[in-house]
Amino acid sequence: MGICVSKKTKNLKLKPLDTRHRTLQNSTIKKNYTERIYKYYDFIRIIGSGKFGTVREAVRISKPERSVQEKRDNLPKFAVKSVHKASANHIGLELKRELLVLKDIDHPNLLNLLETYEDEGYMHFVTELCEGGSLAKKVSDKGHLNEDEVRIVMGQLLLAVKYLHSNEYVHRDLKPDNILFKNTEDLNSLKIVDFGLSKKIEKRGCLNSKVGTPHYMAPEVIAKKYGKKCDIWSLGITAFVILTGSHPFKGTFTKHIFNQVTNAKIDTEALTGLSSQAKDFISKMLVKKPSRRLSAEEALKHPWLCVSNIPSQPLTLNFQTQSGFVQTCKRVMMKISNSSKLEELRKACLDIDTECCGYIDTKCLKKYLEKNYTPEEAVNTLRYFKGKLQMKYSYFLLQTSGFEVFDMEDYKVVFKYFDFDNDGYISTEDIVSSLYKTDVLLCLEEKAQLEKDLEGLQDFSMNLEEFKEYLLSK
Numbered sequence: 001m002g003i004c005v006s007k008k009t010k011n012l013k014l015k016p017l018d019t020r021h022r023t024l025q026n027s028t029i030k031k032n033y034t035e036r037i038y039k040y041y042d043f044i045r046i047i048g049s050g051k052f053g054t055v056r057e058a059v060r061i062s063k064p065e066r067s068v069q070e071k072r073d074n075l076p077k078f079a080v081k082s083v084h085k086a087s088a089n090h091i092g093l094e095l096k097r098e099l100l101v102l103k104d105i106d107h108p109n110l111l112n113l114l115e116t117y118e119d120e121g122y123m124h125f126v127t128e129l130c131e132g133g134s135l136a137k138k139v140s141d142k143g144h145l146n147e148d149e150v151r152i153v154m155g156q157l158l159l160a161v162k163y164l165h166s167n168e169y170v171h172r173d174l175k176p177d178n179i180l181f182k183n184t185e186d187l188n189s190l191k192i193v194d195f196g197l198s199k200k201i202e203k204r205g206c207l208n209s210k211v212g213t214p215h216y217m218a219p220e221v222i223a224k225k226y227g228k229k230c231d232i233w234s235l236g237i238t239a240f241v242i243l244t245g246s247h248p249f250k251g252t253f254t255k256h257i258f259n260q261v262t263n264a265k266i267d268t269e270a271l272t273g274l275s276s277q278a279k280d281f282i283s284k285m286l287v288k289k290p291s292r293r294l295s296a297e298e299a300l301k302h303p304w305l306c307v308s309n310i311p312s313q314p315l316t317l318n319f320q321t322q323s324g325f326v327q328t329c330k331r332v333m334m335k336i337s338n339s340s341k342l343e344e345l346r347k348a349c350l351d352i353d354t355e356c357c358g359y360i361d362t363k364c365l366k367k368y369l370e371k372n373y374t375p376e377e378a379v380n381t382l383r384y385f386k387g388k389l390q391m392k393y394s395y396f397l398l399q400t401s402g403f404e405v406f407d408m409e410d411y412k413v414v415f416k417y418f419d420f421d422n423d424g425y426i427s428t429e430d431i432v433s434s435l436y437k438t439d440v441l442l443c444l445e446e447k448a449q450l451e452k453d454l455e456g457l458q459d460f461s462m463n464l465e466e467f468k469e470y471l472l473s474k
């Protein structure tokens with residue numbers, strides 16, 4: 001990736017604030033739904049289509065630069081899901097709900113949202129791009145997956161679903177088409193997508209709308225009285241389908257499928273040849289009575305799956321006290337980085353959260369520190385977090401890791417993300433205009449901190465090397 005020659009001058013010296021700063025303050029640290037996505041993103045190709053819109057691969061590039069092919073090459077790619085609002089509303093799909101869930105979730109195996117745009121017709125979700133295709137595609141290419149492969153897939157799925165359930169969310173549409181892989185040929189990069197039917201459920205609450213995909217719907221969903229366990233059923237069906245290449249309950253018409261799901265036994269003949277533990281695992285996820293069905297946590301402890309639960313390396317804690325601006329850069333980098341080190345750290349958060357709270361809390365952190373560090377280190381670390389801790393995984397990583405978790409490729413990707421006019425230099429203006437969607441990228445405290453910082457921050461312009469040096473020096 002070459003760095004283009006700049007029309008701007010390199011100037012790391014601080015300049016007095018000019019009118020531009022006032023414009024930035026007035027226009028950017030705000031929710032701005034009237035901003036057009038076409039101003040920021042150029043669409044490359046359609047990668048998926050659903051009932052209410054399309055998913056397209058896109059690059060973030062300013063309009064004048066689009067015609068120059070070399071400028072588009074090597075730009076980081078994103079996925080944009082555009083949903084037609086009127087059609088979605090017509091069948092009761094609540095787009096705002098999908099947005100709320102996507103904004104709230106924070107787990108290595110759940111799709112990462114970056115920005116949102118809304119215009120008269122469509123709601124657009126900009127997310128990370130999953131280049132490895134869907135689980136459905138893998139199964140249709142290969143016929144079926146072997147037990148070792150399915151173990152890797154199911155382990156990640158159950159961790160993600162355990163997280164969703166502990167945060168009181170039900171997905172309600174788990175199936176191989178909604179399970180993607182971030183990287184090609186890497187089964188360990190699984191991401192659950194499509195939160196269009198997801199819903200927050202009250203503790204011990206109960207749902208009653210018959211939604212989902214017929215082949216994957218649990219008997220209690222068909223009976224319109226259900227809770228979180230409906231997701232486990234869908235995962236049981238998914239495991240069956242990917243191991244055997246066939247469905248346990250066959251039928252072409254919805255009515256016939258529903259009848260089978262409610263009344264028939266699973267087609268065990270298709271399971272011939274599988275290990276007895278694999279069969280046991282599937283049958284315990286496909287128990288018709290939800291109260292007797294495994295929970296995500298119990299399923300993770302099933303002996304067939306336990307083999308793959310290798311704990312990650314202990315975290316190297318590197319506490320950082322940085323300005324809001326530097327933290328913001330880091331936050332964005334964490335959102336769009338492909339670094340394998342970062343992916344490992346994300347997974348280490350799951351090792352800390354042994355109680356499956358869905359966040360890092362004092363009790364789990366204390367246990368983890370006592371196991372992996374000296375007593376003195378453990379006490380000092382807990383002191384750093386003062387008081388009772390309840391922190392989202394990504395905020396915990398933001399606090400505890402430095403820029404060394406990123407590799408050169410990440411700096412390039414993030415630099416390109418900020419360098420919207422693609423001139424090889426980024427300025428205060430570029431950075432702030434990249435943060436239009438601050439309600440997605442930043443939490444409230446970060447936003448307040450950034451606003452405060454911007455008041456004191458002066459204009460600058462740096463190339464990739466300088467940007468990297470600047471961040472590493474902080």
Ligand SMILES: Nc1ncnc2c1ncn2[C@@H]1O[C@H](COP(=O)(O)OP(=O)(O)O)[C@@H](O)[C@H]1O
Nearest residue numbers: 047048049050051055079128129130177193194
């Ligand atoms: N982030 C992504 N990266 C790559 N492909 C995606 C991404 N999100 C969705 N897709 C593709 O688009 C399809 C439809 O997206 P999805 O969110 O499931 O919408 P729908 O509600 O229409 O099913 C998916 O099955 C997948 O093939």
Ligand SMILES: [Mg+2]
Nearest residue numbers: 050177178194
């Ligand atoms: Mg889908």
